Amino acid sequence: MPRCPFSGAAARASEWSPDRDETFGSAHGDYARLREQNPFPWSEDYGGFWAATTYEDILAVTQDDELFSTATQNVVPHVPRSSRRPPLHFDPPEHTEYRQAIDPVFRRSVVMAHRQAFTDSARDLVQGLADHPGPDAVRDFAAPFVMDAFAAVLGVPREMTREIREVGVRYGFAIQDMDDAVIAECSARLYEIAETVYRERAQQGADPGRDLVAGLHRAARDPSNGITDTTAIATVRQLIVAGMGAPQAVLGSSIVHLAQDLDLQQHLRAHPEDLPSAIEEFLRLHSPYRVFARTAKRDTVVHGRTVLQDEPIALLFPSANRDAARFERPDEFVLQRKQNSHLAFGRGSHRCPAATMGRLELLIALEELLRHTSGFELAGEVRMMNWLEYGPRSVPLTVHGVQH
Numbered sequence: 456m457p458r459c460p461f462s463g464a465a466a467r468a469s470e471w472s473p474d475r476d477e478t479f480g481s482a483h484g485d486y487a488r489l490r491e492q493n494p495f496p497w498s499e500d501y502g503g504f505w506a507a508t509t510y511e512d513i514l515a516v517t518q519d520d521e522l523f524s525t526a527t528q529n530v531v532p533h534v535p536r537s538s539r540r541p542p543l544h545f546d547p548p549e550h551t552e553y554r555q556a557i558d559p560v561f562r563r564s565v566v567m568a569h570r571q572a573f574t575d576s577a578r579d580l581v582q583g584l585a586d587h588p589g590p591d592a593v594r595d596f597a598a599p600f601v602m603d604a605f606a607a608v609l610g611v612p613r614e615m616t617r618e619i620r621e622v623g624v625r626y627g628f629a630i631q632d633m634d635d636a637v638i639a640e641c642s643a644r645l646y647e648i649a650e651t652v653y654r655e656r657a658q659q660g661a662d663p664g665r666d667l668v669a670g671l672h673r674a675a676r677d678p679s680n681g682i683t684d685t686t687a688i689a690t691v692r693q694l695i696v697a698g699m700g701a702p703q704a705v706l707g708s709s710i711v712h713l714a715q716d717l718d719l720q721q722h723l724r725a726h727p728e729d730l731p732s733a734i735e736e737f738l739r740l741h742s743p744y745r746v747f748a749r750t751a752k753r754d755t756v757v758h759g760r761t762v763l764q765d766e767p768i769a770l771l772f773p774s775a776n777r778d779a780a781r782f783e784r785p786d787e788f789v790l791q792r793k794q795n796s797h798l799a800f801g802r803g804s805h806r807c808p809a810a811t812m813g814r815l816e817l818l819i820a821l822e823e824l825l826r827h828t829s830g831f832e833l834a835g836e837v838r839m840m841n842w843l844e845y846g847p848r849s850v851p852l853t854v855h856g857v858q859h
């Protein structure tokens with residue numbers, strides 16, 4: 456592969472451009488074509504990147520820490536970093552220390568303790584939908600709900616929950632609008648919140664095995680690892696952001712799905728016991744992340760193509776999860792699908808630590824929405840987020856029979 460003598464970059468033509476004007480579901484047609492015709496294309500967009508579209512390639516890349524790294528660039532497009540935020544920007548073995556500190560507080564028994572707080576938030580928000588003149592399932596339900604859920608896990612007082620919700624929702628929409636001033640303002644405030652919670656929790660003697668912040672605080676006191684107060688606070692900050700985008704996007708997509716399939720909506724209202732398997736299908740069909748990336752630590756070959764050192768590979772999880780080589784009837788919703796080993800939460804060392812929490816958020820939010828309404832349908836055009844996450848930005852709804 457010839458390289459540019461000045462930049463060292465490879466001279467190759469662009470083979471694919473992500474569609475910047477998506478409608479709900481439209482990207483999947485594009486991904487299906489790629490998997491069929493050119494499953495590992497090079498794109499000159501966003502500074503240049505490879506796109507891994509098949510289940511097999513994404514599985515292989517996410518599971519190979521020896522060859523692939525998140526330390527140089529872990530998203531497409533490349534975002535210049537003022538500092539590296541664990542755990543996402545670190546490779547094992549450094550990365551492993553952070554996962555050892557945070558994984559225990561995301562285990563099932565701890566997450567389930569927040570069930571009531573999630574339910575209270577979802578119920579309040581569903582009832583609020585009746586008071587809005589033109590309710591929007593993202594603005595008035597999914598976005599505030601995921602911030603409340605994260606605040607519950609963070610264990611902050613009510614006043615701060617309100618602020619986290621407000622700043623988090625503003626931040627999320629500013630990222631979509633690429634409004635740099637608001638992004639910078641909200642980002643700084645989220646850092647301050649993370650720092651305040653961290654410093655205050657240190658005084659309160661919370662159980663480090665059940666409390667996220669106390670667990671990180673204890674790890675920062677352990678001389679056998681590289682975690683410091685500064686990197687522990689950066690981890691809390693990373694979690695706030697990681698904890699809002701994905702669940703909001705999948706929840707928004709699931710609501711659109713249900714608004715478009717009224718039989719399924721009525722079935723799940725009558726049979727909430729089927730919700731957990733429905734949620735696995737929503738996660739598979741509407742996986743939110745396609746910008747997480749790895750760079751090659753040295754020149755290598757993926758899908759028969761030469762990937763040069765430091766070139767980013769975007770992991771198109773939504774594409775992998777509709778790969779016909781892995782799933783039968785990949786574009787169909789199959790309620791009791793057997794062996795639904797989707798990649799919505801990633802694989803390998805960076806797999807989502809909060810998969811149980813994400814699943815619980817979806818379960819409670821959809822359960823409450825179905826239980827306290829007699830029906831809902833789309834009241835206008837669904838607008839999609841930009842490339843960063845795959846999910847709706849706006850879902851105008853008509854909601855019937857909200858029960859107080």
Ligand code: HEM
Pocket residue numbers: 517542543544554605693694695697698699701702705743744747748772798799800801802804805806807808809810812813814
């Ligand atoms: C439905 C909800 C969610 C989905 C689909 C999801 C998806 C993912 C995926 C695909 C990755 C892997 C990224 C990679 O390999 O580069 C990931 C990592 C991560 N997620 Fe989630 N996530 C969800 C919810 C959450 C929540 C609620 C939190 C925090 C409270 C969270 C925190 C993180 C963090 C910190 C990482 C990085 C882990 C590491 O680098 O070791 N996620 N998530």
